[in-house]
Amino acid sequence: MKGSSKARRSARRAKSDGERAGRRAARSRPLRFLAGLGYAAKGLIYLTIGYLALRIAFGDSGGREADNSGALQLIAQGDAGMVVLWVVAAGLGALTVWQALLALLVKSRAGKRAAAAAQALTCAVLTSTIVTFLLGQGSPRSQDGQAESLTAQLMSLPFGRWVVALVGLAVIGVGGYQVWKGVTRRFTRDLAFNGASRAVRTAVVWTGTAGITTHGLVLGTAGAFFIQAAWTFDEDEAQGLDGVLRSFSETAAGPYALVAVAAGVVLYGAFCFCQARWQRD
Incomplete structure (x- = not known):
């Protein structure tokens, strides 16, 4: 009994020491600076995606898709584009x-840790895509193609249709959380304005409200496409970011809906820069 009690105390101490080490690492100046660079990099990508979506709405996409692959290709073609992408990859890493x-070692609410884990996974995948592209191992694959491939692989599993449907529900849940976070302005709890003027605070809050809500709407729509793919047993129904954005132009509002959503994506990109500047520890 004494040995068991001692082992439990040792485990609790180890967990506590790990959490303290995690907090120290997460709040270290170098990592916080690089994480801020990561938010800015994420903002650059979403600004580019929003720009491409606006071009699609006005009938001139330049042959690029409004997703990560199109954004990376466009950035790479600019002056010092490859250097910019290396900086983007470092920041996202x-x-x-x-x-x-934050997800694994820092003690916080379960929802906040889950959101941190989801963002870590998303950034890791995007970082890998950029590095692969920079190393000359092929152009980044469109997110529409990735969504269709993932859906086909999942459907080949036992109860695959149910798995795809669950993925769709999970994505809708994340999107719904983003919409709630934007509409209620809950995101302001994660910002530390540190002497910013009232006008700046107001601008940041409105940018975040519109941007985060739009991001949630886009995610929710993507989740709905996964459920449609499961229902019809057709992986082609699954859509990545480009397909989701284009779907808005097929609504009753036509290209005006895509313009509105594209503008929201641009605002989400702008809010990422605000996170780089004012994100709370």
Whole structure:
């Protein structure tokens, strides 16, 4: 009994020491700086995606898709584009580490840790895509193609249709959480304005409200496409970001709906820059 009690105390101490180490690492100046760079990198990508979506709405996409692949290709073609992408990859890699620390080692609400874990996973995948592209191992694959491939693989599993449907429900849940977070302005709890003027605070809050809500709407729509793919047993129904954005132009509002959503994506990108500047520890 004494040995068991001692082992439990040792385990609790080890867990506590791990949490303290996680907090110290997450709040270290170098990592916080690089994580801020990661938010800015994420903002650049979403600004580019929003720009491509606006071009699609006005009938001139330049042959690029409004998703990560199209954004990376467009950025790479600019002056010093490859250098910019290396900086973007470094920032997103640091943001991945920071969010993973918050999810695994820093004690906080379960919902906040889950959100940090989801963001760490998303940033890790995007970082891998950028590095693969920079190393000359092929152009980044469109997210529509990735969504269809993932759906086909999942459907080949036992009860695959149910798995795809659950993935769709999970994505809808994340999107719904984002919409709630944007509409209720809950995101302001994660910001520390540190002497910013009232006008700046107001601008940041409105940008975050519109941007985060739009991001949630886009995610929810993507989740709905996964459920449609499961219902029809057709992986082609699954859509990535480009397909989701284009679907808004097929609504009754036509291209005006896509313009509105694209503008919201641009605002989400702008809010990522605000996170880089004012994100709370």
